[in-house]
Amino acid sequence: MATNPPKPIVVWITRRSWVLAVFLFEELGLNYRIKSFRFDDVKKSPFIDVNPNGRVPAIQDPNTDITLWESGAIYQISSLLHRLTYTTLKEKHQCNQWLHFQMSGQGPYFGQCGWFQHLHPEKIPSAIERYASEIKRVLGVLEGVLAAKPATARWLVGDKMTFADMAFVPWNFRLSEVLVQPWDEVWAGMPHRAMEIRARLMDEQGLQWNGVPKGIETFTEYEAKIAARET
Ligand SMILES: N[C@@H](CCC(=O)N[C@@H](CS)C(=O)NCC(=O)O)C(=O)O
Structure with a gap:
């Protein structure tokens, strides 16, 4: 994947996943084009032909003929370009570790909480409580690590923003909606965050x-x- 691909990379998103595209592709300065479609159509053609798992986001690079889905795999473009990442061994692995934590620890819990809050046909308080408390726990892990860093370098890895930090933003951005709580309440007790600014x-x-x-x-x-x- 080149920094300046001559043909734009096609980024398939619904409104729910715009953050990844705007944040990552803009930060990397890549030539891209958004293909926005209705969330109701994620499990239908033509999107299902791009991602057989029928979930956004997905990208298609006509320059290299690479199609990628799973946001974690898409964030790894940063590693390929040596941008928003580290090339040193320890930091490289740490970026990878946080990305895995985002994919397994943040995304699924936040997603399930949103499902049981908004989409599940029955209200099951114990399921909502389980996922909401996992969300708070995951936020606590991030907060603990960031709070221990010097004020000038509150990033998960090293002393600069990497794709590891970026990967957590899309779900954190929707926290209020997922927990069905006002913005100030969901962030109570987590002072070290750009969200305040x-x-x-x-x-x-x-x-x-x-x-x-x-x-x-x-x-x-x-x-x-x-x-x-x-x-
Ligand atoms: N692990 C996937 C999860 C993607 C995902 O869950 N996307 C949601 C929107 S935020 C989706 O497309 N849901 C459609 C569905 O579940 O039918 C990733 O990180 O890309």
Whole structure:
């Protein structure tokens, strides 16, 4: 995968997975094109022909004929490009370790919590509690490690941002939605985080935590407003 691929890498996303694409591909400065589609269509053609597991994100690089799915595999592009990573042995393995923890420890628990909170046909409090407490535990692990680092280098590995830090952002960004709790509450007790700065900047710009302008309650309402503006 070249830094400046002549043909754009196609990034398949639904609204739920935009963060990875924007964050990783923008940070790497890669030539890419978003192929956004409806979440309801993840298990249908044409997406299922790209990712037989029917989950976003997935990417297709027409320059190398590489198709990749699983966000962990996509983050490894950083390693290939030697960007947002380390090339030293210890740090390289540490980046890998945190990525594995994200894939096995953060993603599935956050995902299941979201499922039992929002999509499961029955309300099963014990399942919600189990996953919500795992979320808090995982956040505690990250917090403990970051809090022990010097204030100028609060990154999971070494003293700079790597793909390991980035991998945790998309789910953390949706924490309020997953736990069905206000933004301030879900982050209580976790002071060492860029999210605080983000929240302040968003607030100054008249935006809510999810990027929707203040005064607009739902994404549906927001989409309708945007559509009305575009017509
Ligand atoms: N381990 C996968 C998980 C991807 C995943 O769960 N994506 C969700 C959206 S955030 C999805 O596509 N769900 C569709 C479905 O479960 O049918 C990864 O990290 O890429």
